[in-house]
Amino acid sequence: MDLNRLRAFQAVYQHNSTVGAARTLSVTRSAVSQSLSKLEAEIGVKLFTRAAKGLVPTSAGHSLFRRIDPFLSSLENEVRAIKSAGERPSGLLRLGTPVAFGRCYLPVKLAAFRARYPEVEFALELGNQTRLLSLLEAGELDFTIADVFDDPSPSRLRSSLFSLETLFEERMTLVCSRAYFEDHRLENATIETLAACNFLTYQSQNFDLKSWFRHHFAKVPPQLSIALTVDDSHALIEAVKCSLGLAVFGSHLVEPELESGALRAVLSGPADEINRISLVQLLDKKPSLTERAFVKHLLAG
DNA sequence: CGGTGCCGCATACCAAGTGC
C-alpha cells in the first residue's frame, strides 16, 4: 500500500476538501484527487461522497481514518526523533579500557561528557588489551583505550586495522618498597642484580616487564621470577608495598608513594620508557556524530 | 549506457454547485 496515498487520504479527511489537503501536502489539488482515486481503486471501496462543497467520508472512510491516523502520526514522530538524534550526540557508546584506567581516570571523563549530552549512555568493558582489541575488531566495541610503547617488537596495534589517537603520555617506572630496595642493593642496579629479584605483573605474559627490560637493557633476562600476576593496580601497589617484589607502573599511579618515600624507583630518570595512552578505533569504520564528539571530549584533556 | 515503461505530478480544461 502506497504511503503517499494514505497521507493524501488523511489530509482530505482532515480538511474535507482536496484544496485544503493540497495546501497541507504542498502539491496541486489534482495530485490529491488522483492519489485518492487510485487509493479507492486499489481498495475497491469509495472513501468519500463527492458533495457540492467538498468531500464527505463514507463509513469505510471513517473506518480507514481511525486505523491509519494513529499509525501515520506515530510514524512521523518516530522519523522526527531519528532526525533529531542525528543532530546531537545520543545513544550507546561501547568503550573498552584497561582496568586501572577504567577505574581511576575514565569515570570523571564519562560524567563530564554525560553532563553535556544526557542522551548518551555508556557500556564500559574492563579487561586486558588483547581481549579488548578482539572485541573492537568484532564490532562489539566502538573504542578501546590502549597502552602504546615505542617498543620495536611487532604489535597488533601497528596493523593497518586500527587508528590511534594519543590521549596523554606517562613514564613507565620499575618500583619496589624502600625495604626491598635496600635489601637487594638496587642503587645503580645491573640486569644481573635485577634478574635475581621477584616481580609482580599485570599480565600473564608479563609484557610490561619484558618491555621495561628491553627499553633499559636491550634484552630480557631468560628467567624472571614472577611472584604475583594481578590485573588490578591497587592490588599491585599494595603487594609492592609489602615487599613482594618489583613491578612496572605508569608514573601517575605511584607518584604519591614515590614522593613520600614509601616506594623507590629503580633506574628512575628521564630515560624511562614512555607509554602513550591512546584511543583506538577501527580504521575503516566511519565514526558517528556521538563517537566524534566523545573523541573530541577526551582529546580536550 | 541508451531504450523503454511505469508512476506521480502539474497544467489545462470541463462540469457542477453556490452566492450575489
Place this chain on the structure above:
DNA sequence: GCACTTGGTATGCGGCACCG
C-alpha cells in the same frame, strides 16, 4: 446570468527502475 469555488480528468513531462 455570471463569477467563483471545487472536484474530476486528459495530457504531457520528468524521475526512476529495469533490461538488453
